[in-house]
């Protein structure tokens with residue numbers, strides 16, 4: 001018996017990373033999952049949808065830009081048509097945005113990050129809430145970041161958006177608690193591909209050399225050596241944090257927040273990032 005048997009979940013940005021892990025775990029635990037990404041739907045089918053089906057799960061895939069209202073509405077309507085309801089929304093999509101200082105950045109670069117990272121939460125939540133309110137049941141899980149609680153140099157739009165995710169989470173939690181809908185945020189750790197992209201972008205912007213092979217071989221070590229985990233330094237120094245806290249930990253927390261094990265938790269923002277303590 002799975003923890004999400006009989007439930008229907010929408011998971012955004014599922015072609016890779018944390019969201020792929022969330023979608024697979026939700027399906028393994030019995031949820032019918034509706035997954036979307038901006039990549040072509042055949043790619044999402046092949047990379048994730050087919051694997052969920054092979055493992056015995058129920059899935060439907062969409063090519064959806066979650067910052068586009070019409071596309072979000074169409075995805076939610078088709079999910080309702082195919083699965084009959086929606087119980088869980090995991091707003092995982094988040095782009096890194098530009099690595100630039102504010103004075104080097106265009107307004108459109110600033111806006112694109114906020115569109116994808118914040119409008120998507122608004123649009124997806126708005127689309128599923130009438131169903132959740134009517135059934136007096138729902139779980140909304142938003143992906144913020146440790147950067148939602150601290151600055152990140154040269155990345156103002158991303159940090160601002162992730163702080164906004166926490167503000168949205170708390171406010172929505174207050175608004176929909178009366179309908180038995182829980183809204184929580186996860187501040188996850190890293191995974192290798194995205195960390196690589198970010199490190200390369202940062203090196204380029206700062207005109208510093210970048211060695212991909214070295215980065216890949218020392219990925220976990222770097223997380224600690226470069227003080228990515230600030231308040232958790234003692235964990236690394238004392239040999240606790242041998243591994244990074246990536247997609248699996250984030251997915252496990254998402255499962256807890258999507259299940260009735262966390263029925264009285266709402267408005268929280270929880271770190272899974274290897275010892276971050278704020």
Ligand SMILES: NC(=O)c1ccc[n+]([C@@H]2O[C@H](COP(=O)([O-])OP(=O)(O)OC[C@H]3O[C@@H](n4cnc5c(N)ncnc54)[C@H](O)[C@@H]3O)[C@@H](O)[C@H]2O)c1
Pocket residue numbers: 012013014015016017018019036037038039064065066067092093094095116143144145146147187188189190191193194195
């Ligand atoms: N990986 C990290 O280091 C890290 C750390 C802290 C927080 N986070 C947060 O966790 C979440 C997941 O991060 P990740 O690293 O797994 O992401 P990722 O970059 O690996 O994957 C994001 C997915 O979202 C898709 N996507 C991008 N824009 C989209 C759009 N407009 N509509 C639909 N899909 C879109 C991409 O195609 C991609 O498949 C994000 O919100 C991110 O900000 C990640």
